[in-house]
Amino acid sequence: MRLRGFYAIFRRDLLNLLLSPILVSVNTIFPLLLVLVLGYIGSGIYAGGEVSSYDYYGITIMIFMVLNVSITAANSFMERSIRPSNLRILYAPLPGSYIYLSKIAATFVFTTACLCLIAGVLAVCGIGIGGANMGYVLLLLIGFNLFSCSLGILFCCIFKSEELANKLLSIINNVSALAGGLFFPWDGLGKVAETISGLSPVKWVAEGVFRIIYDYDLGILLPTLAICLAGSLVLAWGCKLSFRAEDYV
Numbered sequence: 001m002r003l004r005g006f007y008a009i010f011r012r013d014l015l016n017l018l019l020s021p022i023l024v025s026v027n028t029i030f031p032l033l034l035v036l037v038l039g040y041i042g043s044g045i046y047a048g049g050e051v052s053s054y055d056y057y058g059i060t061i062m063i064f065m066v067l068n069v070s071i072t073a074a075n076s077f078m079e080r081s082i083r084p085s086n087l088r089i090l091y092a093p094l095p096g097s098y099i100y101l102s103k104i105a106a107t108f109v110f111t112t113a114c115l116c117l118i119a120g121v122l123a124v125c126g127i128g129i130g131g132a133n134m135g136y137v138l139l140l141l142i143g144f145n146l147f148s149c150s151l152g153i154l155f156c157c158i159f160k161s162e163e164l165a166n167k168l169l170s171i172i173n174n175v176s177a178l179a180g181g182l183f184f185p186w187d188g189l190g191k192v193a194e195t196i197s198g199l200s201p202v203k204w205v206a207e208g209v210f211r212i213i214y215d216y217d218l219g220i221l222l223p224t225l226a227i228c229l230a231g232s233l234v235l236a237w238g239c240k241l242s243f244r245a246e247d248y249v
Contacts, residue, residue, distance in 0.1 A: 006098050007183075013106035013127045016158040023072055027114040031065040031105075031122060038183070051128075051214070058127040059209055060182040062118060064143045065113070067177060067202060070169045073152030078162035100153050107149045112142055130213045136221055137212055143209035144205050150235035157242040170236060176202045 003042040017023055035057050042053035077100065119138055124127045130137040177183065180202030208224050211217040 002175060009098050009102040010105050013102050014110060017072075017076055017106060017110040017129065021077075023075065024114075027065065027069075027119060031061050031118055034064075035061045035122065035127070046196055048231045051144050055128040058122045059213070062115065062122075062141060063144070063180075063202060063206055064177050064182050065118065065210065066115065066141050066148055067110070067149040068175045069107065069111045070152030070155070071166055072111060073103060073149045074162055074165045076107050077103045077153055077190060089195055096243065100243055101158060101236070104146075104149050104153050104239075105234065107152070108146055111145055111149070115141060115145060124237060128213060133212050133216065133218075136218060137209055138213065140205070140209070140221055140224055143218060143225040146232045147228045150232045150239070154235045154238045154242070157239045160240075160243060163176055176180060176200045179203070179207055182206065233236075 035054065039052075039054035039056040042057065074203060118132065119129050123134065143215070152165070152169060155169055156162065159165050159168070179196055180200035182202060205224065210221040213221055
């Protein structure tokens with residue numbers, strides 16, 4: 001009975017995401033356009049190298065998209081049209097944890113599908129996404145995606161506001177992306193810049209992806225997935241500690 005109740009909430013949350021033109025566009029069309037624009041702008045910089053500008057930005061923009069899944073998760077949790085549904089769940093004979101767990105699950109499934117779609121389109125267009133190792137690349141990004149979903153929901157549980165959560169997540173995500181070298185590499189900017197870049201977890205996700213693609217090195221895959229899973233569990237536990245259903249209705 002309870003599992004059926006969770007599935008009903010999950011299905012409704014997933015449908016809300018699928019029926020949102022903005023969220024669908026942000027997680028599919030916008031990343032593809034960003035790859036085209038940045039790839040074209042940087043084509044002169046990467047000319048003649050093993051990695052083209054489109055290859056570089058194809059990977060980094062997918063990581064950036066996964067990073068910003070936290071904002072999609074926040075929108076799925078506290079967007080104004082969702083609050084009446086939360087109110088009905090609150091008064092239903094179901095655990096309150098279903099409210100935030102279903103949002104994490106629905107956002108994860110939705111954005112994972114979007115990620116796979118983007119990777120497929122880029123691969124068809126001839127942009128290097130790993131070739132035979134593409135599945136491993138996607139597996140690493142999917143692990144990071146679960147972490148990002150959990151982070152977005154936790155921010156809503158802590159700050160009780162979609163607007164505040166989105167503002168803070170936007171700042172954190174953009175700083176992490178810049179420091180992680182998603183838009184331009186920091187390797188040639190000196191030791192201080194390299195040290196700052198190394199502090200960003202995005203840097204290590206990108207490093208792992210590039211190692212899988214160009215060095216055929218899978219050694220970093222399982223440790224990174226384990227860290228993402230452990231981090232997701234910690235964030236979900238944080239949701240349990242900070243969640244109060246009456247604050248979201």
